[in-house]
Amino acid sequence: MRTRKLAARAAAGGALLLTISMLLTACGGSSSASTLAGPEEAVAVYKQRCMQCHGNELQGLMGPESNLQQVGERLSKEAIVNTIKNGGNRMPAQRNIDPDDIDRVAEWLASKK
Numbered sequence: 001m002r003t004r005k006l007a008a009r010a011a012a013g014g015a016l017l018l019t020i021s022m023l024l025t026a027c028g029g030s031s032s033a034s035t036l037a038g039p040e041e042a043v044a045v046y047k048q049r050c051m052q053c054h055g056n057e058l059q060g061l062m063g064p065e066s067n068l069q070q071v072g073e074r075l076s077k078e079a080i081v082n083t084i085k086n087g088g089n090r091m092p093a094q095r096n097i098d099p100d101d102i103d104r105v106a107e108w109l110a111s112k113k
Contacts, residue, residue, distance in 0.1 A: 035059075035069055035112075042108035045101045049094065058112065062090055070112055077110035 035057040036043055046054075053062045060067030065088070071080065084102050087093035094102070 038108045038111075039104060041101070042104040045097070045105050046108075049097055050105070053091070065089060066091070068109055068112060072110045072113040075110070077106045080106040080109050 036046070053060075054066050054068050055061045058068040058071075060069075075083070081102055083091060084094050084097065084106060
């Protein structure tokens with residue numbers, strides 16, 4: 001009788017741990033394969049200054065041109081710097097971002113191919 005109770009408790013405890021671990025995994029942040037994986041400083045600037053229009057996974061929220069997931073296939077680093085500084089079709093100029101931060105973000109985005 002006592003053995004059954006111990007076995008039932010162990011099974012219940014195991015099920016509880018499994019459930020908790022599944023919930024934590026589901027509620028956790030993005031995976032290590034995230035589109036935002038990259039140099040910490042560049043990603044921090046992106047999150048603060050760009051994510052509102054370009055999305056949390058570079059998917060673009062303002063139409064197809066705002067998708068940056070493969071922007072390096074269509075724009076060089078220099079073209080990205082120019083677009084950030086001077087704006088583009090629907091993108092306003094971002095002249096109040098530090099030039100070094102623009103360079104970091106542009107280098108990171110140019111690698112997205």
